[in-house]
Amino acid sequence: MADIAFLLIIFFMITINFEVDKTQVYLPKTEIRLEIPKKAAYISILENGQIRVSSGEEISVPVAGPEDVLSFAASVVATNPHKAFVLKADKSVPYRFVDRVIDALKQAKADVIYLLSDQETVDTTATGG
Amino acid sequence: MRFKRGTVNEEIPTASMADIAFLLIVYFMVTTTFAATRGLDFSLPQDEDTPLIDKEESVLIEIQPGGVLMVDNRAMQLSEVLDYLKPKLERNPMKPVIIRPDETAEYGYMVDVFDELRQAKDKIGIEVKNVSIPTQREIQMFWY
Numbered sequence: 001m002a003d004i005a006f007l008l009i010i011f012f013m014i015t016i017n018f019e020v021d022k023t024q025v026y027l028p029k030t031e032i033r034l035e036i037p038k039k040a041a042y043i044s045i046l047e048n049g050q051i052r053v054s055s056g057e058e059i060s061v062p063v064a065g066p067e068d069v070l071s072f073a074a075s076v077v078a079t080n081p082h083k084a085f086v087l088k089a090d091k092s093v094p095y096r097f098v099d100r101v102i103d104a105l106k107q108a109k110a111d112v113i114y115l116l117s118d119q120e121t122v123d124t125t126a127t128g129g
Numbered sequence: 130m131r132f133k134r135g136t137v138n139e140e141i142p143t144a145s146m147a148d149i150a151f152l153l154i155v156y157f158m159v160t161t162t163f164a165a166t167r168g169l170d171f172s173l174p175q176d177e178d179t180p181l182i183d184k185e186e187s188v189l190i191e192i193q194p195g196g197v198l199m200v201d202n203r204a205m206q207l208s209e210v211l212d213y214l215k216p217k218l219e220r221n222p223m224k225p226v227i228i229r230p231d232e233t234a235e236y237g238y239m240v241d242v243f244d245e246l247r248q249a250k251d252k253i254g255i256e257v258k259n260v261s262i263p264t265q266r267e268i269q270m271f272w273y
Binding site for chain 2: 001002005006008009012013015016028030031032033034035036045086087089090091092093094095096097098099100102103106111112113114115116117119120
């Protein structure tokens, strides 16, 4: 009994992934999904355009606007030039918010951006596509 | 009167071990979040001298609000885009494809188009190598 219990404990200890950003967004669905490196920096954009950032070490904090994303990203890149950035944006957010964040990341010389997404379920009965 | 001699229990009491273990299991189960940890990657150019993409040579995919796609000024369904690109990519595998979403278009449509282009290898057998999503600032700086 205790053996099984410890086995389960070890499983959960290994798989545990402390979520740095707990905002609820409706992610876009994609068929191509690559594994995001651990401890990546998170930038989340809510449906109303509110932006939250996290360097991957601590819980995300809200920022006033895309200008603050630039200073945040620059400081992250300064400590680790190959840090991955994860863009967790709501699928219904107007593109201009995303545009400004991506622009800030480009200016900060970010190495790679991951667009966080959910798995698209492939409908085999659908025609075309 | 006989006194009972106190005997020392030599074993470590393990009766509560399972209780502690289950407590820990429950803790990890509650705190574990199977968070979405996958997504589309999109590498950014690092060099200062990024090659400028000529607007005329490239395929321009505009995304209008509501998800209407205009590929080289022709309205198109998402499923038709790769078939349109195929002959162009066969001629020039490095054909630049520019995704340009409208300011008010929803982000989800841009991801749909990007995902479709990334699936080109599976669907039409040719990879779309040269996809760029210029930002508004870059468009203003380099194109006008």
